[in-house]
Structures are given as structure tokens and as C-alpha cells.
Amino acid sequence: MMRGLRVLFCLFVLVLAMGPALAQREPRAFRTINTDQYEVAVHKNGLIDIRVNRLETIATGLYPMVWIEGETAPKPFPVDARYSNRAPVNNRLGEGQGMWFKKGTLDWIVETYPTKPFMTVQVAFENNTKKPVTIKALIPWAIGGEKKGSLNLGLGSSQSIILENGRQLGLTGEVPQVVAGKTKCLSNCTAFNPNSGLSLTAGFLTMRHAYGQVVIELDDDPARAVMRADCIFDPPIEVPPGKRLESEIFYVALTERNPFDGLEHFGEAVGVFNDAGPQGFRLPHGWDSWNTALKSDINESNILAALDVFDRDLKRYGWTHFAIGGGWQQATGTWEPDPVKFPHGMKWLADQIHSRKMTAGLWLDPFTVHLNSAVAREHPDWLRKPAETYRALLDQDERIIDVTIPEAYAWVRELAMRVGNDWGYDTLQPGDYACRLLYADQYAAAGVTRVDVFRMGVQALREGLGGESLVTSFSPAQVTAPVWTRETGQKTWGCVEAMTNAARRYYFAPHCWIADTDCSYFGLDSTRGRWSMLQRSPLSAEQAQAWLTAAAMTGGVIKIGDWLPDLDAGQRAMLTRLLPTVGRSARPIDLFDGKTPAIWSLPIQCAIGSWHIIAVFNWNDMASAKIPLDFTSLGLNASRYYTVYDFWRDKFYGLAKGKLALDMPPGSVRLLGMRTYEGRPMFLATDRHFTQGATDFTNLAWNAQTRQLSGAFNGIADTDYNLRVLVPDEYAVKSSYCSAEVPKTEQEGKVYKLNFHCANDALVNWSVQF
Numbered sequence: 001m002m003r004g005l006r007v008l009f010c011l012f013v014l015v016l017a018m019g020p021a022l023a024q025r026e027p028r029a030f031r032t033i034n035t036d037q038y039e040v041a042v043h044k045n046g047l048i049d050i051r052v053n054r055l056e057t058i059a060t061g062l063y064p065m066v067w068i069e070g071e072t073a074p075k076p077f078p079v080d081a082r083y084s085n086r087a088p089v090n091n092r093l094g095e096g097q098g099m100w101f102k103k104g105t106l107d108w109i110v111e112t113y114p115t116k117p118f119m120t121v122q123v124a125f126e127n128n129t130k131k132p133v134t135i136k137a138l139i140p141w142a143i144g145g146e147k148k149g150s151l152n153l154g155l156g157s158s159q160s161i162i163l164e165n166g167r168q169l170g171l172t173g174e175v176p177q178v179v180a181g182k183t184k185c186l187s188n189c190t191a192f193n194p195n196s197g198l199s200l201t202a203g204f205l206t207m208r209h210a211y212g213q214v215v216i217e218l219d220d221d222p223a224r225a226v227m228r229a230d231c232i233f234d235p236p237i238e239v240p241p242g243k244r245l246e247s248e249i250f251y252v253a254l255t256e257r258n259p260f261d262g263l264e265h266f267g268e269a270v271g272v273f274n275d276a277g278p279q280g281f282r283l284p285h286g287w288d289s290w291n292t293a294l295k296s297d298i299n300e301s302n303i304l305a306a307l308d309v310f311d312r313d314l315k316r317y318g319w320t321h322f323a324i325g326g327g328w329q330q331a332t333g334t335w336e337p338d339p340v341k342f343p344h345g346m347k348w349l350a351d352q353i354h355s356r357k358m359t360a361g362l363w364l365d366p367f368t369v370h371l372n373s374a375v376a377r378e379h380p381d382w383l384r385k386p387a388e389t390y391r392a393l394l395d396q397d398e399r400i401i402d403v404t405i406p407e408a409y410a411w412v413r414e415l416a417m418r419v420g421n422d423w424g425y426d427t428l429q430p431g432d433y434a435c436r437l438l439y440a441d442q443y444a445a446a447g448v449t450r451v452d453v454f455r456m457g458v459q460a461l462r463e464g465l466g467g468e469s470l471v472t473s474f475s476p477a478q479v480t481a482p483v484w485t486r487e488t489g490q491k492t493w494g495c496v497e498a499m500t501n502a503a504r505r506y507y508f509a510p511h512c513w514i515a516d517t518d519c520s521y522f523g524l525d526s527t528r529g530r531w532s533m534l535q536r537s538p539l540s541a542e543q544a545q546a547w548l549t550a551a552a553m554t555g556g557v558i559k560i561g562d563w564l565p566d567l568d569a570g571q572r573a574m575l576t577r578l579l580p581t582v583g584r585s586a587r588p589i590d591l592f593d594g595k596t597p598a599i600w601s602l603p604i605q606c607a608i609g610s611w612h613i614i615a616v617f618n619w620n621d622m623a624s625a626k627i628p629l630d631f632t633s634l635g636l637n638a639s640r641y642y643t644v645y646d647f648w649r650d651k652f653y654g655l656a657k658g659k660l661a662l663d664m665p666p667g668s669v670r671l672l673g674m675r676t677y678e679g680r681p682m683f684l685a686t687d688r689h690f691t692q693g694a695t696d697f698t699n700l701a702w703n704a705q706t707r708q709l710s711g712a713f714n715g716i717a718d719t720d721y722n723l724r725v726l727v728p729d730e731y732a733v734k735s736s737y738c739s740a741e742v743p744k745t746e747q748e749g750k751v752y753k754l755n756f757h758c759a760n761d762a763l764v765n766w767s768v769q770f
Contacts, residue, residue, distance in 0.1 A: 030081040033097050035114045037255045042099060046079025047147065048110065050119075050254060058254050059227075061149020064108045064123040065142050069134035069236045076146055077106040077123070089113065092273045093120070104128065107244065108140070117262075118253040118269065120205065121229075124246040127239045136236045138210070138247035141202075144217075144226035151225035154196025157181075157218040161592045163190040163263075163504060165203070166476060169211050169234075169450065170390070170438035173478040175497055176504040178594045182217040188251075188266065189214050192259040192592050201253035201262030202229070205273045209233065209449050210248055234450050249273070260587055263507035271511030283514060283557050284361055284427050284472060285318055285579055286310070290325025291480075291519040291561030293526035298327045299341040304352065309564040311356045313572050316716055316761075318579030322353050323361035323429055323559070332398070333373025335364055335415055347423040354424065361427035361472070362419055366412050367436050367457055371397045375411070382408040390439035400436055403457045404445035412457065416464025427470045434458060434473060472516065472557075477501055481531040482521035482561065484543055484621050484667055492531070495520075495539075495547040496619050500596040502554045506585040515556025515585060520547045522571050524562045537621075545574065545648060546617055546669035552578045552690050553586040553600045553615050576719070577690055586615065589633050595619070598627055601634050604691060608700035608711070612636065612674040613691055618664035629660040641677040643726060645685045646670055647692055652684060652724070652751045678702075681709045681731050681770055684724040684751065688716070698763070707731075710767035715740060715758035723754040723766065731770045739765040 029041035029049070038058070041049045048062040067074035083103040089096035089111045096113040107124040123140040127133050143149040153160055164185035166174045183189050188203020204212030210231040217226040231247040239245045251269055256262040270276065287310060289298050307322055328346065330336050337346045346362065353360040369376045369383065376383060376399065383399035385391075394400075403409045419425050437457045438450045448456075461471050478501075481492040493501075498517045509515045521527060523539030539547070551558045558578055567575075582604060588597030596619045604611040614634065618625045631638045644653040644660065648671050653660075655677055662670050673685050673692040683700055685692035693700075699712040709725065721740070727733060727750050736745055736754055743756040743766070758764060 031084060031086075031099065033086070033099055033110075033112050035096070035112050035116075037115070037117050038112075038119075040099065040110060040112060040119070042081050042084060044081045046081050046084075046101065047149070052255060057150070057152065059143055059149070059151050061143055061147050063142055063147055063149075064106065064121075065137075065139035065228075066105075066123075066125055066135065067137040067139070069136050074137060074139055074142075074230075076142070077108065078104060079106065079108065092275070093118075093269060117255040117265070118201070118251055120249055120251050122247055122249045124244050125239060126244040127241055130241055132238045132240050134236045134238045135233055135245050137233065138231045138245065139228055140231070140247045140250045141227065141229040141252065143228070144224070145228070148223065149225075150222035151218065151227050152222040153191065153193040153200060153218060154198045156195035156220065157193055157222065157225065158220045159195060160191045160193040160218050161594070162216065163192075163592065165189060165505070170435040173491060173493070174476070175493075175501045178504070178592065184213065184215050187212045187214070189216065190259055190263055191216060191218065193218075194592070197257060199256065199259035199262055201251075201256065201259070201266050202227075203251055203266055203270075204229070204231070204248045205251050205270055206248045207451055208248060208455075209237070209451055211451055212248055212250070237447060237449065259592065260507075264587075267507035267509075267511045270508070274512075276512045282320065282359065283581070284321035284323070284359060284470070285558050285581075286321030286323055286358075286361070287319075287560050287564060288323045288325050288361075288363075288429075288519055290327070290363060291521075291527075291559075292563045293524070293530045293566075294327075294563065295530050296325070296327030298324065300344060300349065303349065306564045307353065307356065307358075309567075311358070314575055315356065315358060316718075317576040319575065320357075321359045321361060321427070323363065323427070324349065325363045325429075326365075328362070329364065331370055331373045332365055333369030333375045335366075335418075345423075346419075346425075350424040359426040360424070361429050362423070362425040363429045364415070364419065365433040365436075366415055366461065367401045367403070367433055368394070368398050369401060371399065375401075379408070379411075381405070382411075384440035384442060386436075386439040387441040393439060394436070400440045402440065402444050402453075403437065403460055404443045404448055404453060409456065409460050412460040413464040416461045417466075418464075420465035420469040425469065427472050428461060428465060429472050434461075476505070477516065477518060480518040480521070480561070481533055482523040482527045482539060483531075483533055483536050484539060485619075487536075493518075495543065495550070496596055499547075499550040499554075499617075499619075502550070502556075502585070503588040503591065503597040503600070506554070506588055506591075509555055509585045510583055514583075515554040516559075517551050517554060517556065519559045519561030520544075520551050521561045522567065524566055526566060527562050540667060541570075542665065542668040543621065544571075546667065548574060548578055549615050549648075549669045549671055549690065550600070550617065552581055553602060553613075555581045555584045555586070577688065579689075580695065582691065582695065586613070599629065599634075602691075603635060604694045606694045606697070608693070608697045610675070611691060611694035612642075613694070614672045614674060616662055616664065616670045616672065618666060618668050621667035623666055625664045627662050627664055629662070631656075631658050631660075636674070637676075642674045643677050643682060643684060645673045645692065645724065647673060647685060647687070647690060650687065650722070650724070652726070652749070654750075679728070680704075681728065681768065682726045683709065683711060684726050686713070686724070687722040688713075688719065707770040708767055709770070710765070712763055712765045715760075715762050715764040717759065717761045719758050721756055721758055721764075725752040725754070725768055726750055727752050727770075734769045736768045737766060739763075 065074040098111040101108040213230040215228040483494040485496040586600035586602035589599040743754040
């Protein structure tokens with residue numbers, strides 16, 4: 001059976017809904033499967049049509065293909081509907097009905113799921129010949145090409161906007177692109193036709209042995225459209241007589257009109273199918289020494305100095321992870337501490353971090369070695385050169401460990417065991433270096449693909465670390481430098497590239513991963529010098545604020561790349577307002593506009609009601625912008641009034657209905673809290689956390705009889721709090737109360753302000769009497 005399969009690697013998305021009916025009369029189907037969402041019609045020649053309500057045809061002429069080594073192109077499998085049977089579906093995605101085609105070398109299954117807008121397909125090649133057959137690719141879904149077919153996204157399909165998920169396997173510095181009409185991209189993509197409002201979501205759920213490539217060419221004439229899902233085996237796989245080779249599982253959603261729903265449902269399906277996503281661990285929010293002015297010039301003294309700042313000023317606000325970057329080791333490939341820099345060893349340092357009730361992370365590159373390292377000298381047979389495609393990504397004196405060699409695999413596993421078990425580090429931080437396993441020009445083991453080798457390497461790390469430690473990576477991403485945006489030829493990303501990447505892959509979080517955008521910066525001169533960026537304009541305070549806000553809105557890991565002792569009081573105060581994150585990403589409302597999304601929407605349903613947090617960015621650092629907000633696109637009721645409060649500027653914008661326009665300075669953010677106006681005094685915001693009370697309040701109540709507004713939240717020791725309350729014209733404040741201390745109060749316009757200091761960790765009760 002070709003169901004219930006697992007993976008270690010995540011993929012990407014595409015969204016399709018129904019289009020107008022084709023003009024021709026639909027032929028009678030040989031077999032059909034009907035759900036409440038769509039109909040799958042199988043013709044005698046084995047081609048499949050997909051319809052909605054038996055009236056609107058979305059796709060016609062669906063068939064599978066195979067690409068055999070030595071042939072110039074893939075060819076259709078011979079499909080015969082007479083050799084098909086219905087089969088029940090029961091996997092992690094749910095129960096349903098499938099259609100199974102089996103004849104000759106073909107084994108093809110199409111699975112449907114009642115009440116759900118998607119279907120899945122998979123194909124296998126069964127070698128029933130007497131000789132081995134080498135397979136380059138299996139294609140479970142093809143429309144167009146050699147056989148006539150159609151794909152219909154409505155009028156103006158050629159103008160559809162397609163969100164890609166990268167194009168080259170293992171290329172970490174690639175930001176997903178938004179293109180028009182056609183694509184050839186990795187794993188998945190999303191097509192949205194703004195003329196018809198129709199969309200299509202498609203992508204591979206698994207990546208066990210092959211990597212997925214999605215080809216789409218949309219046309220105003222549906223009969224000239226092409227769609228193909230390629231499962232590429234690199235290098236090609238030899239299938240012995242009597243054996244079979246399966247494709248990865250391909251997901252297609254056909255009936256969702258909203259492309260955001262399609263994206264998010266796909267991300268959820270990938271996570272559910274592979275049992276991925278968060279497993280209850282504590283997120284490693286914190287600091288990374290390598291990005292700072294220290295770079296690799298680290299030692300026990302300066303690491304402990306930064307740890308003291310972290311412990312004293314930031315830990316109580318959720319900054320609980322402390323990562324030691326490159327520079328601790330004797331050499332790349334010789335993973336023992338430098339005895340001069342770290343005379344007490346790495347276990348002692350981990351114990352110092354743990355004694356402060358923080359988690360410890362350690363960087364290493366387990367799959368790359370320098371030619372002058374001990375392992376390279378002792379085991380030259382373990383080393384592989386990079387393939388020509390990837391040669392520029394490694395230094396000339398670097399080689400890749402071949403984990404298909406059992407002894408090399410054991411070496412990686414034992415290295416991870418030493419870091420996690422013997423030294424006690426909570427996270428192993430290989431960064432993007434695991435991708436280097438994909439770069440080798442060849443592998444010792446026969447019959448393995450690059451994807452197989454990647455999985456083997458990660459599995460070696462997991463086996464060594466055991467169940468308590470984490471392997472963290474910021475892939476698919478790139479190292480960030482303290483600049484707003486990168487210049488041509490610059491390998492590292494700036495803020496804009498990092499956040500564009502996060503926004504265009506937002507729907508994977510938290511189902512498949514927790515976003516890691518690498519380090520955010522205030523851009524101290526010492527940090528800029530470390531990155532050779534002193535000739536670039538320094539980050540402004542507003543740009544740093546925007547960078548940190550975007551990182552928080554991803555719902556993922558936040559890390560600081562500046563030398564902690566040099567941060568001023570205002571910069572440290574900004575850091576106290578970001579954690580915890582809410583564990584999921586905001587939705588980038590203008591994702592399909594082609595530019596870096598400027599409007600990020602994060603609705604929160606919490607113990608005290610419904611909050612709507614909206615971050616609005618001007619990514620242009622040279623010009624101001626007027627950015628309009630449409631309440632309907634934000635998921636708000638356009639007929640209702642909402643309170644609008646600007647968190648960072650401590651400013652009440654008043655009530656708004658239907659729409660709002662913001663004047664944005666260059667390189668800036670407006671972080672708005674919006675709540676439905678209830679025609680009475682209302683709590684607006686607190687300045688403690690960027691969600692403005694949604695995550696730390698435990699109670700909020702209005703008593704109409706006593707005319708009292710009251711609330712409670714979990715206070716943090718040695719922290720100043722500022723609460724803001726809306727006072728409508730027909731109300732006047734009589735008195736206020738706070739259990740932490742007598743608050744300082746004032747009223748500015750319609751906003752009543754309570755300011756107080758919380759001395760200890762405690763539940764704080766407050767009230768305002770009208």
C-alpha cells in the first residue's frame with residue numbers, strides 16, 4: 001500500500017479552485033468517485049477528469065508518467081480503466097475512497113477525502129522484466145504534454161500569480177519568488193488568478209527518497225495548460241527485477257477559493273502526514289555569539305560576561321537560550337575545545353548556563369571537515385568533493401563527510417552524543433550545514449539519492465542526541481547581517497530578505513517547523529565592523545524595531561546578533577516586549593502582490609476575548625508610504641467599529657470602520673492592536689508585550705451595574721507597566737486601583753493611563769471605577 005508514509009524534510013504549496021465549465025460536452029465516465037467537494041471521473045482510456053458538482057470541470061486528461069534512464073524525456077504510463085478498482089483510504093489525512101490502477105509496470109492510486117478540499121496521488125514502477133531498469137523520475141500527476149487535457153483557473157489564467165518555494169535543491173540563500181503564469185519550482189507552489197478569484201494548491205507531502213518539482217504553465221486557453229508533478233531521483237535509482245520504486249505523495253487542493261486557506265491547509269497536511277511540528281519543547285530564544293562583534297574570537301571570559309547580562313536583564317522576559325557559536329573548537333572537523341580559550345572545557349560552560357536556569361546551545365558543522373583536520377588525515381576515504389553545481393558553496397580546503405559509510409555515520413552519531421549527553425548541551429546548532437550533505441559529487445553506497453543521504457545525516461544527529469536535545473537550523477534561509485537589505489553580490493541577507501522569506505513560507509509554521517529567521521540586530525558599530533558593513537548606512541532605531549517586530553510576528557525563534565553588554569537601556573527595553581511569541585505565524589495579507597508583504601495579520605483568541613494584532617511595514621528605506629488597510633481582507637467585520645492602538649508609539653488612533661490608511665516613514669513599522677468597540681470603557685493595551693495584553697492577562701471584566709472595568713495579569717518582577725483604558729465621552733473616571741502599588745494616573749484625551757512598578761513575580765489585579 002502506498003499510504004501512511006513518513007519524512008524528515010518539509011516541502012511547499014499551491015491552491016486551485018473550480019473554473020467555468022468547458023464548452024464541450026463531457027464524455028460519460030467509466031468509473032467515478034464522488035465527494036461533497038468534487039467528482040473524479042475515470043474514462044476507459046485511463047485519463048481522469050476532475051469536476052465540481054458534476055457541472056464545472058477543473059482539470060481533464062490527468063495521467064501518470066515515468067522517466068527511464070537513457071530516454072530523452074518522461075513518457076506516459078499505459079493506463080487502462082478496466083484494470084482499476086476502488087480501495088478504501090485510511091491514513092493520517094483521514095478516511096476516504098481511492099481508485100487503484102494496476103497493469104504491467106504501473107501501480108497508480110488516486111485518493112479522495114470527503115469533506116476535505118484536496119486529493120492525493122502516488123505512482124509506482126514495478127519491474128516485471130528480467131533486467132534492471134534505472135528510473136530518473138516518477139510523475140504521479142500530469143496534465144497536457146503528449147496527451148490532451150486542460151487546467152482551468154477561469155478567465156485570464158495566464159495572468160495568475162504563482163508563489164514558489166525555491167528552485168534549487170539545497171540552495172539556502174534563495175528567497176521564494178512570486179511569478180506570473182508559469183513556474184518550475186521545488187516541492188510546491190500556489191497559483192492564484194486575481195481575475196476570477198480562483199486558486200490552486202499543490203505540493204508533495206513526502207520527501208523520502210526523491211525531491212519534488214512542480215511544473216505549471218497556465219494559459220487563457222485551458223486546453224494549452226500544463227501541470228506536472230515530478231519526483232526526481234538524484235542520482236537515478238536502479239530497480240532490480242521483481243522490485244518496485246514508489247513516487248512521493250502528491251497533494252492537490254481543488255475547491256478552495258481563498259488561496260490563504262489553501263496554503264495553510266497544505267502546511268497542516270504536511271505536518272499531520274509526517275507527524276512533524278512542535279513536540280512540547282522550549283523555543284531557543286536568545287543570543288548567538290558568532291553573529292556579534294566577537295565572531296570566532298570567543299573565550300570563557302567574554303562568554304560569561306554576555307551570560308551575566310542575559311541572566312540579569314533579559315531572562316525573566318523569556319530570553320532563556322544561550323548559544324555558543326563557532327570559535328570554541330580546535331578546527332573544523334576537530335570538535336574538541338580550544339584549551340587556551342576554554343580551559344575548563346565545554347561541559348563546564350554548559351553547566352554555567354544551566355545553573356542560571358537557561359538552556360545551552362553549541363554550534364558545530366558535523367558534515368564538513370577541513371583537509372588539515374585530524375579526521376581528514378585519519379580517514380581520507382570518508383571525504384567527498386562537492387559536485388560542480390555546488391562547488392562555489394564550499395571553501396577549496398573543505399570536504400563533505402560521506403555518511404553512507406558506516407564508520408563515518410558512527411563518527412557523526414558519536415559526535416552528537418558527546419555534545420548532547422556528555423557535555424549536556426540542549427541544542428545542536430549546525431545552521432544550514434546539513435544541506436552540505438546534498439552537495440557531494442558521489443557517495444560510497446549504491447542506490448542512495450541525495451535526499452536519502454540528507455536523511456541519514458540528520459538521523460545520525462538525532463540518534464546521538466537522544467530524545468531530550470534539539471537539532472536546530474535556520475534553513476531554508478540564509479545568514480543575516482546587520483543591514484536593512486543586501487546589495488548585489490552580497491551572500492548574506494538583510495532584514496528585508498529574511499522577512500520576505502519568512503512571509504512567503506509562513507504557512508509551514510507551526511505545522512512543520514518553527515520559523516527561525518536567524519539573528520535580528522540593532523546594528524551597533526562593533527557588529528557592523530565584524531560584518532564589514534561600516535560603509536553601509538547603519539540601522540535606524542525604527543528599522544531595528546521593525547526587524548524585531550517582524551521576527552516576533554513569525555511566531556518563531558528570536559535571536560539577537562549584537563554584543564549584549566553594549567546594548568543601551570532603550571534597546572534592552574525593546575527586547576523585553578517580544579516574548580513569548582504566540583507559536584504561529586501572522587498571515588501576510590498582501591502575499592500575492594509580489595513585493596515583500598507589508599501587512600501582517602495575527603488574530604488571537606485568548607482568555608480575555610478576541611485580539612487582532614496587525615503589523616504594517618514600510619520596507620522602503622528611502623521613501624515614505626501611505627499604506628491602506630482593508631478590514632475585510634484582515635478578517636474583520638467591515639460594518640463594525642474597532643479601537644486602534646499603536647503599541648510602539650503608545651498612541652490611540654481612535655475608532656475605525658471598514659478601512660484605515662497609515663502614513664509610514666521610510667523603513668518603519670506600525671504595530672496595531674484592534675478590538676471590536678463595545679460602546680463603553682474598554683481596556684486598550686499594556687506596553688509589556690507586543691500582543692498588548694492578549695498573552696499575559698488572565699481576566700478582564702466590565703460590570704455594567706457598578707460601572708467598573710477590572711482585570712488581572714501575571715506580573716514580572718522589577719518591571720514597569722503602563723496600562724491604557726478607553727474612556728468614551730459619556731463616562732468619567734472616579735478612581736483606580738492596582739495591587740502592585742498605587743498607580744500614577746493621568747488622562748490624555750479619551751485615554752486613561754495607569755503606570756506602576758511590579759516588584760515581584762505575582763498576579764496583579766487592577767480596576768478603574770467610572
